[in-house]
Amino acid sequence: MIQNNIRVRFAPSPTGYLHLGSARTALFNWLYARHTGGVFVLRIEDTDKSRSKKEYLDEILEDIKWLGLDWDEGPIFQSERIKKYTEYATKLLDAKLAYREGEAIIFKVPPSRVVKINDMVHGEICFNTDQIKDQVLMKSDGLPAYNFACVIDDHETNITHIIRGDDHISNTPKQMLFYEALAIPAPCFAHMPLMMGKDGAKLSKRHGGVSVSEYKREGFLPDALANYLLLLGWSPGEEREIISLEEAAGLFDVKNLSNVQAKFDIDKLRWLNGEYMRNMDTKSLAKLLKSRSSSETDNTYFEKVVELYKTRLKTLSEFTDMTENFFKDDFKIEEDAKKKMDKFLKDENTKKAIMDFTKELEKSNTFTHGEIENICRKTAKKFNIKAASLIHPTRAAISGRSTGAGIFEMMEVLGKERVIERLKRIFSHPL
């Protein structure tokens, strides 16, 4: 293996859940590390004493792993490295590049200087130091300020490339000043445009959620979410939409990072998620689905239901409602299903046909979908009505819905007993 020294990092602060935007940043750093055979370092920026919480940290780590990302070094906790920051700050103090204000140490920003950044996404960006206030290095509580801790740690852990959100562009000149004052080399920067909600506003609940865990809970597959995030701000340069993390790692190039803000579109995520679910083998999908359900049914039955509904799902969570009638007898009967029944039952002949259909089904031994279909079509012919006139009310009666899987397959999976019971229950004693 070729040894190289590319080192990137992801540095969340445990003051909340893992935001989708942060996840995207983590993803691109990971991709870059994996593509180059470099090292992905995880650092925890827990220098806000009052807001940092252990629960948040646990959730963040769990969500990163869930997405399929792994790290090679860390987690490094900033709260454990106070001595280091103090050491560096003291150097600047001694060099008269910083001063003390109360308990805090403040960096003196040199006036009227141009600071240039060579950004891998945006190209050259210039700032004038007259726009920048003196910067806090160490806060009065003894903890380092963000920009300072960031510079020290990136240097100490030999980070070579920093891929982060555009919201850090204006932090970069401040950090550059620290690198300069400390006479240490600065890494390369790549600032990615932020991810917005579909309406262009900040991503929020009403766009479908802001945290990775919300999407996990909603029943999105990690592969699908990662795939979607991947496509938001990066493109492989060929006309492909379905890309695994491994493939993306192979294809990844910072050059293909977009410099335009991307809007989060949950519809496309849902489509992708559906694609991933359809492409899973039924057994695995069933296992996943069952782990989220309270159903006690045996696996074979569960898998048959999954097979029937696989192409109809966009998220895992939709499964429960969609297949309620397979797991309990007091399933909900929806409005348009009721209407369908009423409509067909108005016709006496159709009513009789359904009774007859039920009777014939009772005689069936095998109760396969093929046989059920035969009986259905024969009965329809006998009563001189369309098969659909039999099918629609039957579907409504046994599933409580007007849409869903093929009726004959559905009946086969449900089993003779349940089907007959439901047909009798509904049609012998019409609503």
Place this chain on the structure above:
RNA sequence: GGCCCCAUCGUCUAGCCCGGCCUAGGACAUCAGAUUCUCAUUCUGAAGACCGGGGUUCGAAUCCCCGUGGGGCUGCCA
């Protein structure tokens, strides 16, 4: 307000760096058709974009300037 980033179908994007192959390609969503017991899947098709104005050039989606619009930052938060 100041500083900074950005601008291709409704959305994600390809093309832009290195101008002509772009009568601008793909995907999601939408609509229509085929299949069908419904829905979904699958297949076919339709509609849909270079923000505006100036340059530069034989030629601009591609380069430059201005305007407009969106976004970010402007904390002893990160």
